[in-house]
Amino acid sequence: xxxxxxxxxxxxxxxxxxxxxxxxxxxxxxxxxxxxxxxxxxxxxxxxxxxxxxxxxxxxxxxxxxxxxxxxxxxxxxxxxxxxxxxxxxxxxxxxxxxxxxxxxxxxxxxxxxxxxxxxxxxxxxxxxxxxxxxxxxxxxxxxxxxxxxxxxxxxxxxxxxxxxxxxxxxxxxxxxxxxxxxxxxxxxxxxxxxxxxxxxxxxxxxxxxxxxxxxxxxxxxxxxxxxxxxxxxxxxxxxxxxxxxxxxxxxxxxxxxxxxxxxxxxxxxxxx
Numbered sequence: 353x354x355x356x357x358x359x360x361x362x363x364x365x366x367x368x369x370x371x372x373x374x375x376x377x378x379x380x381x382x383x384x385x386x387x388x389x390x391x392x393x394x395x396x397x398x399x400x401x402x403x404x405x406x407x408x409x410x411x412x413x414x415x416x417x418x419x420x421x422x423x424x425x426x427x428x429x430x431x432x433x434x435x436x437x438x439x440x441x442x443x444x445x446x447x448x449x450x451x452x453x454x455x456x457x458x459x460x461x462x463x464x465x466x467x468x469x470x471x472x473x474x475x476x477x478x479x480x481x482x483x484x485x486x487x488x489x490x491x492x493x494x495x496x497x498x499x500x501x502x503x504x505x506x507x508x509x510x511x512x513x514x515x516x517x518x519x520x521x522x523x524x525x526x527x528x529x530x531x532x533x534x535x536x537x538x539x540x541x542x543x544x545x546x547x548x549x550x551x552x553x554x555x556x557x558x559x560x561x562x563x564x565x566x567x568x569x570x571x572x573x574x575x576x577x578x579x580x581x582x583x584x585x586x587x588x589x590x591x592x593x594x595x596x597x598x599x600x601x602x603x604x605x606x607x608x609x610x611x612x613x614x615x616x617x618x619x620x621x622x623x624x625x
Contacts, residue, residue: 353496354494354496354497354500355496355497355499355500358429358496358497358500359500359503361429362429362430362431362432362500362504365426365429365430365433366429366430366432366433370430370442373426373427373430374423374426374583376422376426377419377422377423377424377425377426377427378419378422378423379422380422380425380426381415381418381419381420381421381422381423382415382418382419382422384418384421384422385414385415385418385419392414392418395414395417395418396410396411396414398551399413399414399624401552401553402551402552402553402621403621403624413624413625416625417624417625420469420579420625423470423579424469424470424472427470427472427473428470428472428501428504429504431472431473431476431504431505431507431508432504432507434473434476434480434507434508435480436480439476439477439480442473442584442585443473443476443477443480443577443584443585443586443587444584444585444586444587445477445481445586445587445589446586446587446588446589447588447589447590448481448587448589450573450589450590450591450592451478451483451532451573451575451589452483453592454571454573454592455483455530455532457571458530459527459530459568459569459570459571460526460527460528460529460530460531460532460533460568460570461531461532461533461570461571461572461573462527462533462535462561462564462565462570462571462572462573463532463533463534463535463572463573463574463575464535464537464561464572464573464574464575464590464593464612464615464616465534465535465536465537465574465575465576465616466536466537466538466576466616466619466620467536467538468538468576468577468578468616468619468620468623469576469577469578469579469585469623470577470579470585471536471577472504472505472508473577473585474534474575474576474577474587475487475505475508475510475534476508476510477577477585477587478532479508479509479510480508483532484511484529484530484531484532485509485510485511485531485532485534486510486511486512486513486522486523486526486531486532486533486534487505487510487511487512487513487533487534487536488512488513488514488519488523488533488534488535488560489501489502489505489512489513489514490514490539491514498514502514511526511531513526523564524564524567524568527564527568527570528568533564533570535558535560535561535564537557537558537561537612537613537616538550538616538620539558540555540556541556541557541558541559542556543556544556544559545557545558545559546559546605546606546609546610548609548610548613550613550616550617551617551620551621557609557613558609559605559606559609561609561612562595562605562608562609562612563605565593565594565595565608566595566597566601566604566605566608569595571592571593571594572592572593572594572595572608572612573589573590573592573593574588574589574590574591574593574612574615574616574619575587575588575589575590576588576619578623588619590615593608593611593612595608596608
């Protein structure tokens with residue numbers, strides 16, 4: 353039932369003017385901020401601790417962040433309406449040539465990104481330019497939601513591997529085929545991660561991006577999508593990062609993961625909402 357509801361909502365969203373859709377998303381974000389007390393207070397606490405700001409400023413940033421999430425949700429529903437003819441009305445890409453250059457090496461491309469902006473539309477920015485994108489996605493607690501989300505991703509031609517399956521083998525095959533493989537690096541990696549300071553706290557950081565770059569000699573490209581004041585999205589494509597072999601693989605993997613973590617941290621600090 354949840355799946356059918358979400359797909360119906362997507363059908364309606366795709367037939368709704370985009371400007372109205374963003375107003376609806378902003379309204380949802382404001383409601384979430386007002387009524388979901390637990391998440392609001394946790395977010396405010398994290399903002400205060402990470403950015404060293406006062407209560408009032410943290411509340412304002414969190415409110416804006418929730419509004420942005422509401423807009424993101426509506427845009428995910430709108431994904432089937434994206435196509436090569438209209439996507440540039442919504443998304444601008446800086447330095448796409450860097451991604452194309454990395455792809456031309458034919459070792460696949462490891463993309464470093466995070467839960468910043470509308471990361472689902474980040475994939476669309478590349479697929480709409482005929483670049484092959486794969487991603488490892490965490491399953492949602494409700495499988496209907498997971499299935500709906502994956503079907504919406506399929507409308508923008510993103511290949512999805514679900515965590516907890518044979519995703520590592522599938523991801524390896526994707527790089528061997530020369531595809532872009534996206535890693536959301538701001539997730540808890542558990543006891544097997546690299547313990548690195550992130551936004552003022554020691555966090556278990558996933559090392560998958562570094563491991564795959566090492567194993568397949570794949571270039572790493574930082575890429576982030578940021579909503580602009582006028583509502584459009586800007587995709588920032590960073591310069592190529594490479595695994596450096598000094599003869600100490602444990603240290604080399606840690607150092608590379610540390611470097612990527614600091615890139616992600618700076619993007620978040622510069623764009624806290």
